[in-house]
Amino acid sequence: MKVLVPVKRVIDYNVKVRVKADGSGVDLANVKMSMNPFDEIAVEEAIRLKEKGAVEEIVVVSIGVKQAQETLRTALAMGADRAILVVAADDVHQDIEPLAVAKILAKIVEEEQPGLVIAGKQAIDNDMNATGQMLSALLGWGQATFASEVEIAGDAAKVTREVDGGLQTISVKLPAIITADLRLNEPRYASLPNIMKAKKKPLDEKTAADYGVDVSPRLEVVKTAEPAGRSAGIKVGSVDELVAKLKDAGVV
Amino acid sequence: MAVLLIAEVNGADLALDATAKAVSAAKALGDVTVLVAGSGIGGAADAAAKIAGVSKVLSADDAAYAHGLAEPLADLVVSLAGGYSHIVAPSTASAKNALPRIAALLDVMVISDVTGVVDADTFERPIYAGNAIQTVKSKDATKVLTVRTASFEAAGEGGSASVEAAAAAGDKGLSAWVEDKVAASDRPELTSAKIVVSGGRGVGSEESFGIIAALADKLGAAVGASRAAVDSGFAPNDWQVGQTGKVVAPELYIACGISGAIQHLAGMKDSKIIVAINKDEEAPIFQVADFGLVADLFDAVPELTSKL
Numbered sequence A: 001m002k003v004l005v006p007v008k009r010v011i012d013y014n015v016k017v018r019v020k021a022d023g024s025g026v027d028l029a030n031v032k033m034s035m036n037p038f039d040e041i042a043v044e045e046a047i048r049l050k051e052k053g054a055v056e057e058i059v060v061v062s063i064g065v066k067q068a069q070e071t072l073r074t075a076l077a078m079g080a081d082r083a084i085l086v087v088a089a090d091d092v093h094q095d096i097e098p099l100a101v102a103k104i105l106a107k108i109v110e111e112e113q114p115g116l117v118i119a120g121k122q123a124i125d126n127d128m129n130a131t132g133q134m135l136s137a138l139l140g141w142g143q144a145t146f147a148s149e150v151e152i153a154g155d156a157a158k159v160t161r162e163v164d165g166g167l168q169t170i171s172v173k174l175p176a177i178i179t180a181d182l183r184l185n186e187p188r189y190a191s192l193p194n195i196m197k198a199k200k201k202p203l204d205e206k207t208a209a210d211y212g213v214d215v216s217p218r219l220e221v222v223k224t225a226e227p228a229g230r231s232a233g234i235k236v237g238s239v240d241e242l243v244a245k246l247k248d249a250g251v252v
Numbered sequence B: 001m002a003v004l005l006i007a008e009v010n011g012a013d014l015a016l017d018a019t020a021k022a023v024s025a026a027k028a029l030g031d032v033t034v035l036v037a038g039s040g041i042g043g044a045a046d047a048a049a050k051i052a053g054v055s056k057v058l059s060a061d062d063a064a065y066a067h068g069l070a071e072p073l074a075d076l077v078v079s080l081a082g083g084y085s086h087i088v089a090p091s092t093a094s095a096k097n098a099l100p101r102i103a104a105l106l107d108v109m110v111i112s113d114v115t116g117v118v119d120a121d122t123f124e125r126p127i128y129a130g131n132a133i134q135t136v137k138s139k140d141a142t143k144v145l146t147v148r149t150a151s152f153e154a155a156g157e158g159g160s161a162s163v164e165a166a167a168a169a170g171d172k173g174l175s176a177w178v179e180d181k182v183a184a185s186d187r188p189e190l191t192s193a194k195i196v197v198s199g200g201r202g203v204g205s206e207e208s209f210g211i212i213a214a215l216a217d218k219l220g221a222a223v224g225a226s227r228a229a230v231d232s233g234f235a236p237n238d239w240q241v242g243q244t245g246k247v248v249a250p251e252l253y254i255a256c257g258i259s260g261a262i263q264h265l266a267g268m269k270d271s272k273i274i275v276a277i278n279k280d281e282e283a284p285i286f287q288v289a290d291f292g293l294v295a296d297l298f299d300a301v302p303e304l305t306s307k308l
């Protein structure tokens, strides 16, 4: 079976995000960018399935600016076999919406015919949590989101999902979409020899137009603002003082 | 304008708080019809009909909807979607699972985690773990959105909407439910609790989480956790508060042994009063805490429990 893993280039999760003074967005110039953390987990899961013999080939795909190449190289260094870069923007500030991403991915799925797509649950920049579900709708496939455990059993995947009340296990027919949650695995680091080897792995470059997908946004960003700030209060010296303050505030 | 609001259902019961909060957001958009989908949900449909501001309830009582599987629920909602300008649900795990699927089937974008309604097309939502608030105007014919419950007051009771049966839309059998592992608890639910006591990596073990739970029980509070505490196996996944966990805004949030990473703050910084107990006086959590106590939590938390 072939597995497709979409990986997004996003601001590194350790970077302090700054809203641009003119309210036009978030400053991404000269900021450290990395693979979306959930996508590292998705790539890792695909590699583990390959190591178990359930998967033969792992194809990673990224849609966005040309620099997303670096993200794909990282995935190749972790252990993916092949990459497809879909250039859909030339400004790093332009985010391609999940619906357009899902439409491009659906075309790639038609071409590549994977038995499984493993995406991240959520991109930590737009925090949409939508692409996997949208792709699965467009393909008419089943979906198993927020996965914390995946087991391939014949023509189905048994997936444990993190839900509001705890855990839910479902069985989804293949081909299907799985989205990775935090507890699915701990992604490996790429070793130096593997980083070198990754430079020679195939990376195909395409454009959104090659797939005939219109990536113009459905949601017009009117403005981007700083959230309401919260100032530090006071330090209390003892538990007694804390209890007195909480009583004064009327919350206990 | 007409809104189809998808009620949150747990088992056969209405999740009243989450649904009533979404009703508050939806009322601003138009006439609200609530869809209750599940199996044996007659009581839930009646409960939804009593929420003030609901004008009609559609009850889709069918085994296909018993476990909230996204595919049949999405097909049902799409079969009913004609005539509605907005499809709305509270931002729960089940709605986050289904609404993007519904949006894609309607060829529209989903607008996730709405924290403010500006007008019928324009919404506010947090991005980058709440480090920025984006205002977006939708160009789509139908707006599909999830609303963050922590940002809206629950609509009250006192409604008397009619309840009609909705025809089921079949099940293609793309996925099947196997089992739920849901721990029963007498504590209030995390996202609706007035007080939340949370523990982080500093708590150190699953057993030590007992002192967090004891304080919570003394206060009638829910228990929360940081990602590090969940990853380490000290606490179950459904206790995680944060960017990719639950978002809470209680009257009082007590963070014990939590450093205050931005991803954690994203889930609790709208709490009315924040208390931080941490032995590191430099911990970033103190930058958002109204009352900070620099102390070892193993001394301070039991002492607090005994003195309240």
Ligand SMILES: Cc1cc2nc3c(=O)[nH]c(=O)nc-3n(C[C@H](O)[C@H](O)[C@H](O)COP(=O)(O)OP(=O)(O)OC[C@H]3O[C@@H](n4cnc5c(N)ncnc54)[C@H](O)[C@@H]3O)c2cc1C
Pocket: A013, A037, A038, A124, B199, B200, B201, B202, B203, B225, B226, B227, B228, B229, B240, B241, B242, B243, B244, B245, B246, B256, B257, B258, B259, B260, B261, B262, B263, B264, B267, B277, B278, B279, B280, B283, B295, B296, B297, B298
């Ligand atoms: C994609 C992604 C998503 C994430 N989503 C979330 C999320 O939703 N929620 C979330 O919480 N995190 C999330 N994180 C993780 C986040 O970045 C932090 O790693 C995490 O919040 C740290 O948890 P912590 O504060 O418990 O642990 P630490 O940062 O290790 O802090 C432990 C604290 O305990 C204190 N301490 C230790 N012992 C004691 C003691 N005896 N008494 C008092 N204090 C003590 C220490 O001083 C320290 O400040 C996410 C990260 C990523 C990359």
Ligand SMILES: Nc1ncnc2c1ncn2[C@@H]1O[C@H](COP(=O)(O)O)[C@@H](O)[C@H]1O
Pocket: A005, A006, A007, A008, A009, A036, A038, A039, A042, A061, A062, A063, A064, A096, A098, A101, A118, A119, A120, A121, A122, A123, A124, A126, A127, A128, A129, A130, A131, A132
């Ligand atoms: N531009 C993109 N390129 C590749 N994968 C993407 C892109 N956008 C989203 N994804 C995938 O979809 C997941 C969910 O993203 P989102 O729906 O934006 O929160 C991510 O974790 C990725 O796996």
